[in-house]
Amino acid sequence: MRSINLLRTAALLVGAFAAVPSLASAQLRVVATTPDLAAVARDIGGDRVNVVALAKPTEDPHFVDAKPSFIVTLNRADALIEGGAELELGWLPPLLENARNGKVAAGAPGHIVASEGIKLLEIPTSFDRSKGDIHSLGNPHFMIDPVNVKIVARNIATHFAEVDPKSAATYNANLAKFNSRLDARLVEWQKQLAPYSGAKIVTYHRDFVYLAQRFGLTIVDELEPKPGIAPSPAHLAQVIGRMKANNVRIILVQPFQNRKTAETVARQTGATVIDAPQQPGAASNTASWFDNMDNLVRAISNALGAQK
């Protein structure tokens, strides 16, 4: 009797342990390199996916530490979403090398390259680091142009459906919902920024070119003399001159950029420093990509409006 009870207990225990992974695996385990990609993936995947982002919303996506815990996360992932424009070049390759997960290896359906099909801007014609830290595939900060994000959403939905065919209908339905919501919001965003078409702005890094192009803003200069090169006093003096000449009244900075430098320039020019985080979750109540874009457009239009 006792041995039967023991057997039964053992069987229950084994069953319980076996059930844990099967419950967990009901959802697709998705890893996104940055929070913006993760936010779009959550909208497309809905309740069929569990998405984690490696980089923190407030962190410079160029300089993420390749923490060993990320190896474990990638090892157990069903899908990986990366930008595909070398933004993560400094930290993703060693993680993937050690993750030993064929599902997310380059070329596998679970390895999603978000920028696939996007026309990247500023593709260098020559590789020369004397021009700063340029990315050989073009400017990687493409997620703040809603039209690009439509392509990203499509890429994610296509790959999700391939990795998890039984939920394909859900992914496609979510994509359709995402697109119609995006189309509607895009009209709104364009309306909000339309009065400031041609407005001149300055940014810290070359990370707002896609937004400027979409909404007709003009980026006069960056505080960095060259991409990835720290601002020098001589360059800042030039920027101040250029801002005064062009009557530039706003400077956009992200949470990981040197706000003090921006404020110094702002004091000299009478401009305002605007917090313009590109990653969802960096500002409060911006968990989704839409919330963050709303926040970004509102911050810019308010600032430009105040200048009028």
Place this chain on the structure above:
Amino acid sequence: MQFTRSTIALALFAVPAFAHAQVGPPKSKQDSIARADSIARADSIALVKQLEKELGSSAADTASTAAQAPRASGGYMNIGFVALTDAGWSSASDVGAIERGDHDPKVNGFTIPNAEISLDGAVDPYFKGFSNIVLKIEPNGETGIELEEAYALTTSLPANLQLKFGQFFTEFGRQNPQHPHSWAFVDAPLVLVRMFGPDGLRSQGLRLSWLLPTPFYTEAMVTVANATGGTTSSFRSPDSPEIHGGVIDEKPVGGFSDMLVAPRLNTSFDLTETQTIVLGASAAFGPNNSGPTAKTQIYGADIYWKWKPAAAQAGFPFLSLQAEGMLRNYDAAQRVSEADPAVTLPSETLKDRGWYAQLLWGIKPRIVAGLRGEVASGNGAVFASELRRDQSRLSPNLTWYPTEFSKFRVQYNYDNRHELGNDNSLWFQFEFLIGAHAAHKF
């Protein structure tokens, strides 16, 4: 099936053929033939369109992957070159005796202790290949060259396994597998040079690694490699008489017991959102050449802790602590003295130990202040080895990285060799990197 396939093939071939034919034929062609032509053409075009549609997604994949592959150095292989130039002065007249590492500044004045060509790339879907070829200016001014590493790494073994084979730095502790370019100080820690020799522990062999199914990162590794060679200092190295003082017991490899075996366990936790700790334990077992059955055992423990705030600028500020401790039991057999063949040295166990701890503070973007303290000591033995002398060192330093591709470093060393007295050294280091920049591991 056969029929369908050949029909498709025929249709596909037909497209260029018809397209070609379109240019030539005069209008006086019979109507029926023209009609047949156009029907066949329409069919084949429809078929091609359908195939294109079916293949569309994969064709797009291929195109974008192809566009993504080339990097700054292009093509199928990443090529990088990194050169270290050191300059400085030490109060020690025998600089080479306090700076024993091969990539340390070993002379007063200028030197290039490490100029490294690194190559890497995917071999095929199953392997990645890596190589590091090192050139260096020896203290006598000659250029030395060494094949530092040349190995392949598997990419798709089952069960979370990974195999590395070729010549590579043995995964023992934190710093041994690192290249001088990623060191936080101008020179190698005393304890590493004592245990592993001037070039670090590396040899030809294979390493099997297993990523454990634990909720946190745990990796178990074991390396099996040749124990013989110039870079297996504590084992069967031609330079071993400097440790045990005896004539080398020459012995060909007879079996597994003649190999070097090095297990390692490495684990890591994220203590908070902004703090991570990595803990490791390593060992290395193998024969030494003081006698036919003489053995060496080395044990090590290492820790790395790092704090970086959530909104760091280009990775700054940060605080990190790295420390390693090691213990060596070198069983020296009864052996004939190399210096005097009439003398026989008794069998004895040479015991050495040492540790270092280094604190790095990334003060503001691109400026790092460092402080390293270290001690290495050995027990008394009949043969008094210069390599086993008690030594300690304190090294504050400051590094400025204009970008990730260049750095300036200044370091002061206070060396204490006990009975030989103290020395003061000041070293400057400049490094530049061109080509591909391998991503840094944590």
